[in-house]
Amino acid sequence: MPLVRVRDVSRIFANGVQALGGASLDIEAGEFLSVLGPSGCGKSTLLRLIAGLAEPSAGTIEWPQGRPDLGFVFQEPTLMPWTTALANVALPLKLRGVSGSEREARAAEALAGVGLKGFEKSYPRELSGGMKMRVSIARALVTAPKLLLMDEPFAALDEITRRRLNTDLLELWQRTHFTAVFVTHSVFESVFLSQRIVVMSPRPGRVRSELAIPAPYPRSEAFGTSADYAALCRLTSAQLSEAMAA
Amino acid sequence: MSARIVAPFLTGVLLLALWEGLVRAMAIPPYILPGPLLVAKTLISDWGTLWPALLVTLRITLEALLAAVVVGILLALLFSLSRWIELSLFPYAIILQVTPIVAIAPLIIAWVDDVNVSLLICAWLVAFFPILSNTVLGLRSVDRNLLDLFGLYGSSRWRMLVDLRLPAALPYFLGGLRISGGLALIGAVVAEFVAGSGGRESGLAYRILESGYQLKIPRMFAALVLISATGIAIYLLLSLLSHLLLRRWHESALAENG
Numbered sequence: 001m002p003l004v005r006v007r008d009v010s011r012i013f014a015n016g017v018q019a020l021g022g023a024s025l026d027i028e029a030g031e032f033l034s035v036l037g038p039s040g041c042g043k044s045t046l047l048r049l050i051a052g053l054a055e056p057s058a059g060t061i062e063w064p065q066g067r068p069d070l071g072f073v074f075q076e077p078t079l080m081p082w083t084t085a086l087a088n089v090a091l092p093l094k095l096r097g098v099s100g101s102e103r104e105a106r107a108a109e110a111l112a113g114v115g116l117k118g119f120e121k122s123y124p125r126e127l128s129g130g131m132k133m134r135v136s137i138a139r140a141l142v143t144a145p146k147l148l149l150m151d152e153p154f155a156a157l158d159e160i161t162r163r164r165l166n167t168d169l170l171e172l173w174q175r176t177h178f179t180a181v182f183v184t185h186s187v188f189e190s191v192f193l194s195q196r197i198v199v200m201s202p203r204p205g206r207v208r209s210e211l212a213i214p215a216p217y218p219r220s221e222a223f224g225t226s227a228d229y230a231a232l233c234r235l236t237s238a239q240l241s242e243a244m245a246a
Numbered sequence: 247m248s249a250r251i252v253a254p255f256l257t258g259v260l261l262l263a264l265w266e267g268l269v270r271a272m273a274i275p276p277y278i279l280p281g282p283l284l285v286a287k288t289l290i291s292d293w294g295t296l297w298p299a300l301l302v303t304l305r306i307t308l309e310a311l312l313a314a315v316v317v318g319i320l321l322a323l324l325f326s327l328s329r330w331i332e333l334s335l336f337p338y339a340i341i342l343q344v345t346p347i348v349a350i351a352p353l354i355i356a357w358v359d360d361v362n363v364s365l366l367i368c369a370w371l372v373a374f375f376p377i378l379s380n381t382v383l384g385l386r387s388v389d390r391n392l393l394d395l396f397g398l399y400g401s402s403r404w405r406m407l408v409d410l411r412l413p414a415a416l417p418y419f420l421g422g423l424r425i426s427g428g429l430a431l432i433g434a435v436v437a438e439f440v441a442g443s444g445g446r447e448s449g450l451a452y453r454i455l456e457s458g459y460q461l462k463i464p465r466m467f468a469a470l471v472l473i474s475a476t477g478i479a480i481y482l483l484l485s486l487l488s489h490l491l492l493r494r495w496h497e498s499a500l501a502e503n504g
Binding site for chain 1 (some may be wrong): 389392394396397399402405409412414416495
């Protein structure tokens with residue numbers, strides 16, 4: 001029984017642009033799934049529909065195990081600049097009515113979990129791009145959600161920062177056992193991170209193919225330079241080209 | 247001391263010296279143009295008349311600014327709650343703003359019995375618009391993703407207002423407040439001129455009028471100096487307030503630190 005069952009979902013914007021044209025997809029509990037596709041193929045839209053931030057124009061999104069608590073990470077860090085890292089991370093708990101002392105403790109724990117112990121009192125302005133993204137991930141994880149939705153979270157970061165965040169994200173996933181859905185347009189990133197990749201066609205987006213990435217975890221930097229990794233990237237790349245041509 | 251302070255200071259000293267020199271060299275009588283030294287002397291000797299007048303003008307200015315803040319914020323909140331209210335009322339706020347205060351001040355003074363209240367209304371009319379329009383802009387300039395995030399966690403409209411919209415609007419509001427501070431003073435002075443009320447309870451503008459009638463031109467200049475100094479003080483105080491509130495997070499305050 002999947003966690004999420006997406007069936008023939010379409011989404012047409014008010015200006016008449018059709019972002020999604022009947023996408024279907026199952027998400028299994030506990031897996032790390034990447035949604036790979038070209039820019040503008042509607043993969044961000046798909047994520048927003050799953051999060052309930054928008055309604056599908058047609059099709060259904062079902063939750064056979066009940067709708068779980070979920071976290072969302074945007075393309076930008078999307079932090080409140082007027083308050084500290086700790087208060088930013090504590091926000092979801094505050095909105096849920098968790099008491100002050102408890103939410104501070106849990107937010108501090110979440111910050112430590114993304115490697116930002118000691119930065120509780122820093123303002124977003126004082127943090128680097130990578131650190132801001134870490135705060136954003138800590139905020140999404142502070143409610144201990146069953147499902148973490150990420151919308152190209154590392155796309156704006158430099159290569160070195162992105163690699164470190166990829167490794168740390170995998171480590172968090174293994175430690176915390178959430179279900180991860182990771183939207184990206186990077187073949188390399190999707191192969192490095194996921195157990196399964198769904199490849200989407202250009203707009204109006206639909207799922208064209210999917211492939212499993214059987215490499216074991218933990219995946220280190222060594223995996224990223226292995227022949228296996230290169231072969232999987234080639235395979236995924238070919239699937240993406242096929243989806244683009246179709 | 248940086249060049250930013252030294253340069254305008256030296257320019258000021260130079261101009262004052264030139265002014266004093268010209269007045270003496272050409273033997274200009276003080277009822278045409280008093281020299282800066284005489285103005286300073288008058289400021290001290292007439293302090294007993296000028297100080298109470300300054301307090302009157304200052305009181306009207308501050309009360310008008312306070313009223314502008316309260317009404318500006320309340321209206322802005324109302325506008326952000328309902329598009330219909332905004333569409334219905336905003337044009338009239340603009341009409342109030344673009345009508346010259348000198349033109350409507352006589353009407354207001356004629357309609358309202360209490361002179362103090364009519365002066366207050368005039369100064370408020372001039373001061374409230376920048377706060378209203380800036381706060382409306384600020385309440386709308388909220389990061390859409392942050393709004394989504396609040397929605398995702400089931401935030402109430404109240405929490406969204408207190409924790410998201412109001413802090414996001416704060417820099418805009420403070421920008422409007424800085425403009426309104428100066429405008430409230432101008433409004434108060436203009437209204438005093440139009441009212442031209444004498445007696446014990448009159449402000450600086452009336453002292454200027456009175457000095458003009460009596461050809462006490464040095465006192466007129468001294469009153470002018472006081473009004474300018476008050477305007478500058480209000481601006482500096484509001485800038486300081488803005489800096490203190492925004493220095494940890496907003497670009498505008500950070501840029502000033504260099």
